[in-house]
Each structure stands twice: as structure tokens, then as C-alpha cells.
Amino acid sequence: MSSSPATIPVFDGHNDVLLRMRRAGQADPVQGFLDGEATGHIDLPRSRAGHLAGGLCAIFVPPPSMRPDANGDFLAPAQADALNETMAMTRLLFELEARSQGAVTVCRSAAAIRAAMNAGSFAAVFHIEGLEMVGADLDALYLLHQAGLRTLGPVWSRPNIFAYGVPFRFGSTPDIGPGLTEAGRALVRACNDLKIMIDLSHMNEQGFWDIARLSQAPLVASHSNVHSLCPHSRNLTDRQLDAIRDSGGLVGINFGVLFLRDDGARNGDTPLSKIVDHVAYVADRIGIQHVALGSDFDGTTVPKELGDAAGLPRLIEALRQRGFDDAALAAIGHGNWLDVLELTWGD
Incomplete structure (x- = not known):
């Protein structure tokens, strides 16, 4: 994975391209991804143009309604509905691999990610965001792991049987709601046994600390930012x-403008310097080895200056202008993700 200053490969901690494909209404969304599209943030041509070498490809089942209830919570889908949607998006992921002629590889180990990146194949990791498709018996978890699931977030921003997802609130700490349930504690133990990475993005603060006490793996927030810079409930306190540093874990910086700005505005004119601010804060506070990128491409509003995956070299250059050298850029761009996945998965 050698790289020149202009071509730092990026391995990204979070995207929602599978959900976008599922909802696109196209006759053949897989071919649309492979050939290139006019909508969204990620497809194969734009990934190649921006040196996006791979990432965690999330399966997320939206709530039945995007209107929260009286408590500000989104409703969770029924388990059967969530499982059906999960199967449909999982099929899209593996169909992408099958039809790509080697251009997309679903990876189950850090070694496989490195090999795919070296071969110029998009290294996709099967990730689930919000585990509504799994019951308290965890049967579906074991089946999904056999299918290739290697990372998961127990919750999205809604309660489920495992934990309480933090609601979207600006001007709020993440300390909203209770921690893990008994089923959630069993889930953490099972993930440790299976070497599935537990993603803390969308977890409320009580759940975060419950997992920190219970889990034997590094603490990872795949697409979260700094609460001191943007007081959004989704962001991480100092x-x-x-705690993430002390566990040997990682923060993937989210490109969503809602989680970058100190005014909480959904404003696409947000400069790239705001992303750089969050990267620099984490690097300065807990060490450069604990910060990476977690774009949230296809799941949120990103700065217009970035645009989509093809714009990633502009972000790399903005980081360079802030003083990050080639070694630091390689670590932030992909090295730190590969290291923490290797440590978590034990390969």
C-alpha cells in the first residue's frame, strides 16, 4: 500500500451506500454502483477517483417513521421486518462482490483488507448499525457472523432490547437514558467471543460506560466527533x-455537518477545516494513533467542498496544510483502522 503525498488511500469507518442502493428504486442498483451514478456519495468510479480503498459498509434499517415519539425517540422496526431488510442489503453487498470482477472484495480479516487494498479492490467490511434484526437469544447474530459480519453497533439512535441509542439533540451531552440491558450485556460477551467489533457511535453515555467496563476489546466509535467542539449528543466527551485511548481504541471522524459545527446547523457550506479541527483535537488529546476517518457517506449532509468520495484528496490536502506529515496522513487515512481491526479480530 505505498502512497505518494497526492494518493493517500482511505479506509473509511462508516458508509450507508447499501441503504441508498436498497432505496434507490433502480432496476439494477448493483450495476449503478459499479458503473457510476449521479446521486449519493459513493460508487466505484468515485471511490477510485478519491482513493477510497474500502470501509465499513453499514446495514441500517430505518425506523417505521422518521418522526420521533413524545420522548424524542425513534421507533425501532419489528424484528422480522428488520431481518428481512438486513437480508436484502446483505444480498446487495455480496452481489456487488460477485459481479465486480474482483473490483470489490468482502473482507473478514485485516489481512484480507490489506490484500484487497494492495490489489486495488474496494475492501468492504460487513457492518450492522442497530441490531433490531437479532433477538435476545442471539441466534441471528451467530448466523450473520458466519455470513461475514465482523462489526456492529448495538443501537442506532433509538432504544432496542440491547441498549438505549442516544437521541439526536444539539446542545446536549450524550448522557440520555439508561445503559445496557441484560440482553445487551450478553451481546457484548458474545461479540467478544466471536471477535466482532462493537461500534459505540449512537450509544448513549451510560451504555458507553457499561461496554467500557464489560468489553475486553478496544473501544471504537466508527463515526463520531468531539463534543467540546460541537455540543451534539452524538459526539464524544473528553x-x-x-477511555478510548486507554483501551487502545479509535475514533473515526464523521463528515456530517450536524456533528462538526458549533451552531448545529445543517449547512453544506461548512468548510473542510471543521473536519480537520476534529481530527486535530482527537490527535492532540489522545494521540494520532487513535484517530481515523468515519465519513458517514450516503447517510448525512457533508461539506459541499468535499462533495463525495471523489473529493477525499481535498480533505487529505487540508490535513496536510494543518501540519500532518505523510506518516500521519497514512495512519489517519487507513493505518489506524487496520491496526485496531487486527487487534480486535485477532488476525
Whole structure:
């Protein structure tokens, strides 16, 4: 994975391209991804143009309604409905691999990610965001792991049987709601046994600390930012950042403008310097080895200056202008993700 200053490969901690494909209404969304599209943030041609070498490809089942209830919570889908949608998006992921002629590889180990990147194949990791498709018996978890599931977030921003997802609130700490349920504690133990990475993005603060006490793996927030810079409930407090450092974990910086700005505005004119600010804060506080990228491409509003995956070299250059050298850029761009996945998965 050698790289020149202009071509730092990026392995990204979070995208929602599978959901976008599922909802696109196209006759053949897989071919649309492979050939290139006019909508969204990620497809194969734009990934190649931006040196996006791979990432965690999330399966997320939206709530039945995008209107929260009286408590500000989104409703969770029924387990059967969530499982059906999960199967449909999983099929899209593996169909992408099958039809790509080697251009997309579904990876189950850090070694496989490195090999795919070296071969110029998009290294996709099967990730689930919000585990509504799994019951308290965890039967579906074991089947999904056999199918290739290697990372998961127990919750999205809604309660489920495992934990309480933090609601979207600006001007709020993440300390909203209770922690893990008994089923959630069993889930953490099972993930440790199976070497599935537990993603803390969307977890409320009580759940975060419950997992920190229980899990034997590094603490990872795949697409979260700094609460001190943007007081959004989805962002991490300094104390949480310190715990991630102490566990040998990682923060993937989210490109979503809602989680970057100190005013909480959904404003696409947000400069790339705001992403750089969050990267620099984490690097300065807990060490450069604990910060990476977690774009949230196809799941949120990103700065217009970035645009989509093809714009990633502009972000790399903005980081360079802030003083990050080639070694630091390689670590932030992909090396730190590969290291923490290797440590978590034990390969």
C-alpha cells in the first residue's frame, strides 16, 4: 500500500451506500454502483477517483417513521421486518462482490483488507448499525457472523432490547437514558467471543460506560466527533475520548455537518477545516494513533467542498496544510483502522 503525498488511500469507518442502493428504486442498483451514478456519495468510479480503498459498509434499517415519539425517540422496526431488510442489503453487498470482477472484495480479516487494498479492490467490511434484526437469544447474530459480519453497533439512535441509542439533540451531552440491558450485556460477551467489533457511535453515555467496563476489546466509535467542539449528543466527551485511548481504541471522524459545527446547523457550506479541527483535537488529546476517518457517506449532509468520495484528496490536502506529515496522513487515512481491526479480530 505505498502512497505518494497526492494518493493517500482511505479506509473509511462508516458508509450507508447499501441503504441508498436498497432505496434507490433502480432496476439494477448493483450495476449503478459499479458503473457510476449521479446521486449519493459513493460508487466505484468515485471511490477510485478519491482513493477510497474500502470501509465499513453499514446495514441500517430505518425506523417505521422518521418522526420521533413524545420522548424524542425513534421507533425501532419489528424484528422480522428488520431481518428481512438486513437480508436484502446483505444480498446487495455480496452481489456487488460477485459481479465486480474482483473490483470489490468482502473482507473478514485485516489481512484480507490489506490484500484487497494492495490489489486495488474496494475492501468492504460487513457492518450492522442497530441490531433490531437479532433477538435476545442471539441466534441471528451467530448466523450473520458466519455470513461475514465482523462489526456492529448495538443501537442506532433509538432504544432496542440491547441498549438505549442516544437521541439526536444539539446542545446536549450524550448522557440520555439508561445503559445496557441484560440482553445487551450478553451481546457484548458474545461479540467478544466471536471477535466482532462493537461500534459505540449512537450509544448513549451510560451504555458507553457499561461496554467500557464489560468489553475486553478496544473501544471504537466508527463515526463520531468531539463534543467540546460541537455540543451534539452524538459526539464524544473528553472523558469518553480518554477511555478510548486507554483501551487502545479509535475514533473515526464523521463528515456530517450536524456533528462538526458549533451552531448545529445543517449547512453544506461548512468548510473542510471543521473536519480537520476534529481530527486535530482527537490527535492532540489522545494521540494520532487513535484517530481515523468515519465519513458517514450516503447517510448525512457533508461539506459541499468535499462533495463525495471523489473529493477525499481535498480533505487529505487540508490535513496536510494543518501540519500532518505523510506518516500521519497514512495512519489517519487507513493505518489506524487496520491496526485496531487486527487487534480486535485477532488476525
